[in-house]
Amino acid sequence: MNKWLWLDLEMTGLDVDKEVIIEVAAIITDTDFNELGDYHSVVKQPQEYLDNMDEWNTKHHTESGLVEKIPEGKLPHKVEAEFCTLIDHHFREEPAIIAGNSITQDRIFIKKYFRELESRLHYRMLDVTGWKIIMKDKFGKEYGKRNSHRALDDIRESIEELKYYMKFINLDAPE
Known part of the structure; x- marks a missing residue:
């Protein structure tokens, strides 16, 4: 059976270094x-990373409630093992x-x-962002996302977004 591993990470910023x-x-999910199946965990990180977040990340991760959960999160090696x-x-x-969405990052x-x-x-990835660009730029179709900036919510939104774009394809799946 073909399956996809939908994933999303929230980070303190975009600079991996x-x-x-x-x-x-x-x-x-299947196709x-x-x-x-699913998995979710908040990752415990030293306070210095939270203190050094830029304005955008501080605002969004605080408003979403994520920042207050980080001190009680699981250690990174434990999260990786469970995943x-x-x-x-x-x-x-x-x-x-x-x-x-934007899974290269x-x-x-x-x-x-x-x-x-x-x-x-x-090595292959199914990035919904590519669909978003084509559907918006070529066909004027845009999916209205809420962007909660919580990982599990963002995944569910990405799944719904791809389902939305797939409605415009008139092909029968092979038997």
Whole structure:
């Protein structure tokens, strides 16, 4: 069965050399978007990373309630181990194809901070952002996202967004 590993990370910023992962979430679906499993964790990080967040990240991660949860989060190595267990359960015989919005940025952070997880991922990715660009620029179709900036919510939005774009494709899936 074909499956996708939808994932989203929240970070203290976008510079992988200065910032860290503060939230991890994943949903595994089949190609009909049926959920087969999920994972979510807040990642404990030293206070200095939170103190050094830029204005945008400070505002959004505070308003979402994420900042207050970080001191009680799980240590990064524990999060990675749990995430790998989920992947091993659902993707036994093949690397996981990750899916989501702007997942190249997430992949950069995974490569630096979660090397064991990185080894379980396929080089191919299903980035909904590509669909967003084509559908908006060529066809004027735009999905209205809420952008909660919480990882699990963002994944669910990405899944709904791809389902929205798929409605415009008139193809029958092969039997």
